[in-house]
Amino acid sequence: MKDPSAETHIVATRTYAVVWLALLALLAATLAVARLQLMARYSVLGSLLIATAKAGLVLAFFMHLKYEGRFLKGLLLLTLCALTLFIGLTFVDVWYR
């Protein structure tokens, strides 16, 4: 069976360090957005987008998702779809109530 996840992949320390710096930079950015009211109306959306970017970095590099096969990525997407479905359908009730 062809299985891309079976190969071990050692990520270079340099890559990790860059990712870590990027994470801290994003942390500073989200703090700045919130404190300075840069996007007052969209601050929630903005900080959630930055959070998603951070989560994406952790997933892709720290959790090696970047080096995994399409299979695992698909299943993660499936899980997130299930969660979105749960939240979305509940909102259909709350919005129109």
Place this chain on the structure above:
Amino acid sequence: MAQMNETPEGASFYARTGRYRWAIVEWMMSTDHKRIGVMYLGALLSFFSVGVVLGFLIRLSLLSPGWLVDAQTYNEFFTLHGVIQIFLFIIPGIPVAFGNIFLPILIGAQDVAFPKINRLSWWLYVTGALIILLSLFAKGSPPDTGWTFYAPYSIRTPANISTAVLGVFVLGFSSILTGLNFVTTIHRMRAPGMSWFRMPAFPWTLYATGWVQMLATPVLAITLLFIVLGRFFGVGFFDPDKGGDPILYEHLFWMYSHPAVYIMVLPAMGIISEIVPVFSRRALFGYVAVCMSALGIAIVGYAVWGHHMFTSGMSDTARVIFSFITFLVAVPSGVKIFNWVATLYKGSISLDAPLLFACSFIFTFSVGGLTGLIIGSLAPNLHLHGTYFIVGHFHYVMFGGAGISILAGLHYWFPKITGRMYSERYARIGWLNFFVGFHILYFSMFVLGFQGMPRRYFDYPPQYHTGHVVSTMGSWFLALGLVIIFGNLLYSIFRGQKAPADPWGGKTLEWTIPSPPRSENFREIPVITRGAYPYDEEEVRKTP
């Protein structure tokens, strides 16, 4: 029993390994999937009997309210009946018992992917069950909320809700681990040549079930945790006094508990898909469609939970959407029904006990499914919600669907599990009593519900008396049937004739190994070169 230890080809998985002094310790410490499955089966059937007795008493007391038990005891009885039958019997049901025993064998593996985690699930199941039993006998009164634990009543009642909820939480954890284990097993452990579409239908349904277990059960866990936090720390997420919204509890609860219906029924459909081809000597008609519809049911089943809440005060938009998606679920279920019937069509049918049960499943489940469409549409639901119609409907689906298929599987795999044959004659007598009793008992609930009899009520006006008497009489036949069925099976464990490796002419892998199997399933891992149901159709047609 001693003879069960020996098969023509060496020691069976029942034989003592001698690693522990006490047999019970040896079994509890075992990681053999067959032993774990057999223990689960024993525990499940014991809880099932307790649940049946409770249900029997509920029906008996409804003959004339108050003559048997008082109202509070009645509330506790139906709560217990529900909690036991749902959380301890039917939800774990088929995957943990038949799935454990047969999934690895059916895909040609020696064990599941994580045998130790499998044992951990079994321990968690026992722990959860004990905690639930504790809630009955501990200080205070047993739970009286119904099995749904609706907030805010479940947060305020003085009964032992926290203990019961904790038990269900632990059971949920057990269920998650089982699902995780099975899905990984199916991905990683299939025998060489066992491609996805050479896999029998039962593993397919277990695969879909595993996903539902993994992606729905955690929601129940967190919901139940909220109840416990509400009771201990006064966190009021569902308490209107503290800004909470009780309807959100119902959302979260049914987000799990509706998919849970598919945890019960999908593997049931898998068992039926195994039995029907064997006893009609035909390949499973539309095999790919049957497998895919299992996934389809699992996926669509996620998005229909709202139909339990049509009268709870949801928005109209949400009700229309949920009602529509509910109708969609009927499509993949219908696909399966048609495929089973098409498999039987022009087959060389031998109407043995497993097929009798399988056919009753098809009939009963269809009634359950079609009444589901009635209450899934908005207007009739307003009239029928919270009546006996609902009670009738979900008993047709759960007992008539999942329950009957467990009986079917029990008869089908009994020779393989125990190495003995049961009496076909008594199996049929038992089936007849059961089948007749079942329909008298639950069909009259449809009538009662249409007339307006509310569920869970201790008392009723005189116009419902006839219906209740008829229904209760049905429960006597049903109970008699169950006594005959289980008496026959129990007797046969000890006195039945020795079973050959393949008593039914099955073609799947479990029939290629001795009955009962050795601890090591296969001496050599089989290499699969053909599909799961290789029946020679031409030959079948020629036989008169």
Place this chain on the structure above:
Amino acid sequence: MSTQNGHIDAAGKKMGMWFFLFTEILFFGGMFLLYSIYRYKYAQDFHNAAAEENIVLGTVNTAILLTSSLCIALSISAIRRGERYFSSWLQLVTIVMGVAFLVIKYFEWMAKIDIGIYPDSPVLLKMAAGEIIFFGLYYVMTGLHGLHVLVGCVVIAFMMRFTMRQTIHRGNVARLENTGLYWHFVDIVWIYLYPLFYLIT
């Protein structure tokens, strides 16, 4: 777990771990669902209540967790290269950071409890409905997250032991990798909790 021919199936173990994380996503997902609905219902109350949060401590904690994630990731690379001592040292650093996170969390909680804000407290019950819910969610979500951090610390401690005893080594890192996956997941949960509780003022 081993496959049919006896060798350890590292990919299978990793798959099992990912599946477990999926269930965790849904577990926390239930809480995020409540959060989003109540935030929609009580936007202004949430806004007011979040002003009570200590943004400095929250930010420091975020930085700590992000760095601890880096450490555990580096420790896996190290063991893959066969650097046993460096790897277990990095694991120790991760544990220390996890504990530091919990200590800071403890002071945050105590500061709130001191001014009478905790579930069902008289002070809290006098506040607006949305604020009661906000602080309820705050305690429950950070509490359950903290519990996950605690479990993670204990598990990593075991991994250190295995690394030192060389049952985890270059050819068998699956356990450590899975622990890493878990730790990163806990980190991701916090990445979302941080803006939701500290930044929405």
